[in-house]
Amino acid sequence: MTKRYDRRAFVLAYLAAQAEYSHGFSDDESDYNDALGTYRKRLLKGLESLFGLELTWDGISGRTDGSALFMLFSSAARNHLEIKSSGFLEGGLLIKVLERAGQDGPVLASMGRSLDLRDKLWESYVDTMDLVLGILLGERSDAVFTSDDLRGIGVDDTEPRES
DSSP: OOOOEEEEHHHHHHHTTTTTTTTEEEESSOOOHHHHHHHHHHHHHHHHHHOOOOSSSHHHSSTTTTTHHHHHHHHHHHHHHHHHOOSSSHHHHHHHHHHTTTTTOOOOOHHHHHHHHHHHHHHHHHHHHHHHHHHGGGGGOOOOEEEEHHHTOOOOOOOOOOO
16 A cells, blocks of 8 residues: 655654654564664655655754744654653553542543543644644645655655564
């Protein structure tokens, strides 16, 4: 299946390539984690090449208002990456304790609202990054590339699988 990469996909690739981004990694130290990290960085570099914009301070510096715009872009990225999941690794135990206390419904509903707000906040930062990236890209802001385009520059966009 050929994947399509628009500006939003470029933003998501940028986030996924950051060291603070842990989604999708195995809990164990593994070759898979190394392969996934390498894949994400390679995908970002490929998209930077196709879009003609390196998402670094040096890559932005030559653009009109690039520094100010990249400050906003990277700030939104940092904020997105700082939002953590619930932090509960053993939900089954927590639910049993709440059930015994007779408070499972209200507490879980409150936690659900928090998770919904977290997801909306994550999305709002991605929206901000997408809009700012559109300004930085200028004429290329509506460009869409495919897996074939990436392969054409030597980048395989096949995500590694955990074995």
